[in-house]
Amino acid sequence: DAGITQSPRYKITETGRQVTLMCHQTWSHSYMFWYRQDLGHGLRLIYYSAAADITDKGEVPDGYVVSRSKTENFPLTLESATRSQTSVYFCASTPLRDRDGYTFGSGTRLTVV
Amino acid sequence: GENVEQHPSTLSVQEGDSAVIKCTYSDSASNYFPWYKQELGKRPQLIIDIRSNVGEKKDQRIAVTLNKTAKHFSLHITETQPEDSAVYFCAASAPGDKIIFGKGTRLHILP
Numbered sequence: 001d002a003g004i005t006q007s008p009r010y011k012i013t014e015t016g017r018q019v020t021l022m023c024h025q026t027w028s029h030s031y032m033f034w035y036r037q038d039l040g041h042g043l044r045l046i047y048y049s050a051a052a053d054i055t056d057k058g059e060v061p062d063g064y065v066v067s068r069s070k071t072e073n074f075p076l077t078l079e080s081a082t083r084s085q086t087s088v089y090f091c092a093s094t095p096l097r098d099r100d101g102y103t104f105g106s107g108t109r110l111t112v113v
Numbered sequence: 114g115e116n117v118e119q120h121p122s123t124l125s126v127q128e129g130d131s132a133v134i135k136c137t138y139s140d141s142a143s144n145y146f147p148w149y150k151q152e153l154g155k156r157p158q159l160i161i162d163i164r165s166n167v168g169e170k171k172d173q174r175i176a177v178t179l180n181k182t183a184k185h186f187s188l189h190i191t192e193t194q195p196e197d198s199a200v201y202f203c204a205a206s207a208p209g210d211k212i213i214f215g216k217g218t219r220l221h222i223l224p
Binding site for chain 2: 031033035040041042043044045048050056058059090101102103104105106107
C-alpha cells in the first residue's frame with residue numbers, strides 16, 4: 001500500500017488561508033479520488049479524476065479546487081479555508097472503474113482554526 | 114444521484130456470534146458494490162466486493178449478498194473475533210466513474 005502517499009499527515013491552518021493537500025501514486029492508476037471523512041457523514045466524495053487533465057465534481061466540491069497535470073499526482077487545494085473544512089481527507093486510486101476496489105492513502109488530518 | 118443508506122450505525126455482538134450490516138442504494142444502474150473496513154486511525158481497506166451479475170460472494174468468514182430487485186445488499190460476518198472490531202462502509206457505483214459510500218457501521222465485538 002506504500003504506492004499511494006498523502007502529505008502532510010497533519011496540518012493546522014488558519015481561517016482564510018490557502019492550503020494544498022498532496023496525493024501521489026506510483027501505480028499509474030487512471031482514476032484518483034478525494035474524500036473527506038467526518039463523524040456521522042462517512043466518506044464523502046469531493047472531486048475525482050479519470051485521467052490526467054480530466055476532473056469532475058463529487059458530492060461536496062464547494063470550496064475546493066483540484067488539478068491533475070500528471071497521472072501520478074492529484075493535489076487538493078482549499079482556496080480559503082473555513083472551520084467547516086476541518087476533517088480527515090483521504091485520497092484514493094484505482095486502475096479501472098468498477099474493476100478493482102480503491103486503494104486509499106493514509107489520510108491527512110486538517111484542522112482549521 | 115446515487116444515495117446509499119447503511120444500517121445500523123452501531124452494532125455490538127458477542128464474540129463468536131454473527132454480524133449483519135445492511136445497505137440500500139437508489140440508482141438501479143449501479144453494478145458494483147464494495148465493502149471497506151476501517152480500523153481506528155487507519156485508512157479504509159477493501160474486504161470484499163460484489164457485482165450486479167452475482168447474488169452472493171463468500172471469502173472465509175465474510176459474505177456479501179445482493180438483491181438487485183430490492184436494491185439491497187448486506188455484509189455477513191460469521192464467528193466474529195476481536196479483530197473484527199472496526200467501522201465498516203458499504204458503497205455503490207454511481208454514474209460518472211465514481212463510488213458513493215454509506216455513512217458507516219461501527220462494529221464492537223464484545224468479549
